[in-house]
Amino acid sequence: MDSRPEAEFEFPAWPQFDDAERIGLIRALEQGQWWRMGGSEVDSFEREFAEYHGAPHALAVTNGTHALELGLEVLGVGPGTEVIVPAFTFISSSLAVQRLGAVAVPVDIDPETYCVDVAACAAAISPRTRAIMPVHMAGQIADMDALTKLASDAGVEVIQDAAHAHGARWSGSRVGELGSIAAFSFQNGKLMTAGEGGALLLPDNDLFEAAFLRHSCGRPREDRRYFHRTSGSNYRLNEFSASILRAQLMRLDEQVELRERRWRLLRGLLAEIPGVRPQGRDERCEVNPHYMAMFRLPGWGEDRRNALVDELVARGVPAFAAFRAIYRTDGFWQGPRPDETAEEIAARCPVSEAVSQDCVWLHHRVLLASERTIHAVATLLADLLGSSPR
Numbered sequence: 001m002d003s004r005p006e007a008e009f010e011f012p013a014w015p016q017f018d019d020a021e022r023i024g025l026i027r028a029l030e031q032g033q034w035w036r037m038g039g040s041e042v043d044s045f046e047r048e049f050a051e052y053h054g055a056p057h058a059l060a061v062t063n064g065t066h067a068l069e070l071g072l073e074v075l076g077v078g079p080g081t082e083v084i085v086p087a088f089t090f091i092s093s094s095l096a097v098q099r100l101g102a103v104a105v106p107v108d109i110d111p112e113t114y115c116v117d118v119a120a121c122a123a124a125i126s127p128r129t130r131a132i133m134p135v136h137m138a139g140q141i142a143d144m145d146a147l148t149k150l151a152s153d154a155g156v157e158v159i160q161d162a163a164h165a166h167g168a169r170w171s172g173s174r175v176g177e178l179g180s181i182a183a184f185s186f187q188n189g190k191l192m193t194a195g196e197g198g199a200l201l202l203p204d205n206d207l208f209e210a211a212f213l214r215h216s217c218g219r220p221r222e223d224r225r226y227f228h229r230t231s232g233s234n235y236r237l238n239e240f241s242a243s244i245l246r247a248q249l250m251r252l253d254e255q256v257e258l259r260e261r262r263w264r265l266l267r268g269l270l271a272e273i274p275g276v277r278p279q280g281r282d283e284r285c286e287v288n289p290h291y292m293a294m295f296r297l298p299g300w301g302e303d304r305r306n307a308l309v310d311e312l313v314a315r316g317v318p319a320f321a322a323f324r325a326i327y328r329t330d331g332f333w334q335g336p337r338p339d340e341t342a343e344e345i346a347a348r349c350p351v352s353e354a355v356s357q358d359c360v361w362l363h364h365r366v367l368l369a370s371e372r373t374i375h376a377v378a379t380l381l382a383d384l385l386g387s388s389p390r
């Protein structure tokens with residue numbers, strides 16, 4: 001008999017599906033051709049995803065990490081080049097750069113939005129810089145006005161890591177209208193998912209054609225003579241995944257709207273708890289789809305933060321410790337890296353150091369729960385902090 005106190009919490013399941021996914025899967029199955037070259041689901045999904053985000057083109061790929069690799073590659077990132085990435089992000093942002101033989105240069109983030117700091121990007125630009133990669137942390141769009149201007153003044157590219165930002169809007173623009181490549185993930189936990197999957201939005205036809213070739217072994221769509229025009233690999237998405245993503249896309253707006261309302265409530269309640277500082281918002285981010293509900297416990301060390309996360313999980317709340325700063329992982333140091341030690345990078349990334357140790361995030365399904373549940377989560381947190389030894 002289970003009588004744990006977390007019975008008060010009822011969070012929706014994730015991922016979600018209904019007859020739209022079922023019908024899509026059967027439709028893909030009955031086409032009789034299950035790869036994109038034979039079927040129509042990937043093509044249709046690309047059209048719908050591009051249109052939804054206001055982009056001229058979308059290219060569906062195997063996952064979000066591959067989307068970043070491919071996007072970087074068509075921008076000319078390779079050996080001898082550098083890409084500026086936030087120090088505080090999921091490791092794929094830097095792994096993708098390093099996989100191409102380029103150096104990932106971590107820079108600090110903003111203490112409120114947790115997105116890359118523009119002044120830090122400016123200071124990190126070198127003659128080898130090829131691109132700046134903002135990550136739209138938890139759905140909060142990075143300062144795209146300033147970053148786009150900085151990049152164009154410096155003659156470098158922007159590539160958006162939009163793995164958290166399906167459906168986001170910035171200053172009157174959708175992600176596909178911001179003028180740069182954007183890379184998305186459809187991994188199981190992301191805001192729309194087929195278990196695995198990814199996509200690029202591309203601002204012009206040349207970039208789309210280059211990415212298309214490289215994602216399909218360098219082979220044009222119509223080729224029947226094995227004439228591989230570019231290098232590349234196989235990053236093609238399959239028809240089943242695309243059929244699911246078409247259904248997921250139809251559900252996105254409604255879920256984004258609900259998460260926006262729930263976050264307003266939760267953010268207000270969290271802000272009232274002494275010692276808790278919810279992720280801040282740059283109001284130019286007109287729509288934030290809220291991939292994570294993030295908050296800091298400033299001054300808390302990593303151990304205390306981790307203990308709180310464990311306690312929340314024990315009480316049934318899907319809570320997680322925030323990303324480790326990328327230069328604090330072994331993986332980062334196995335790729336091409338800047339000519340600096342971890343301690344030197346840490347010294348110029350104090351905010352990433354602090355946030356990676358004092359930040360907690362809650363799964364976005366928390367923001368799909370009832371108002372009553374949101375209140376219960378905030379009350380639990382206040383209780384835990386009230387009883388937490390100082």
Ligand SMILES: *Cc1c(COP(=O)(O)O)cnc(C)c1O
Binds near residue numbers: 065164
């Ligand atoms: C999830 C994620 C990725 C990678 O996506 P996958 O589909 O898991 O490869 C890249 N960047 C960020 C910020 C992510 O959260």
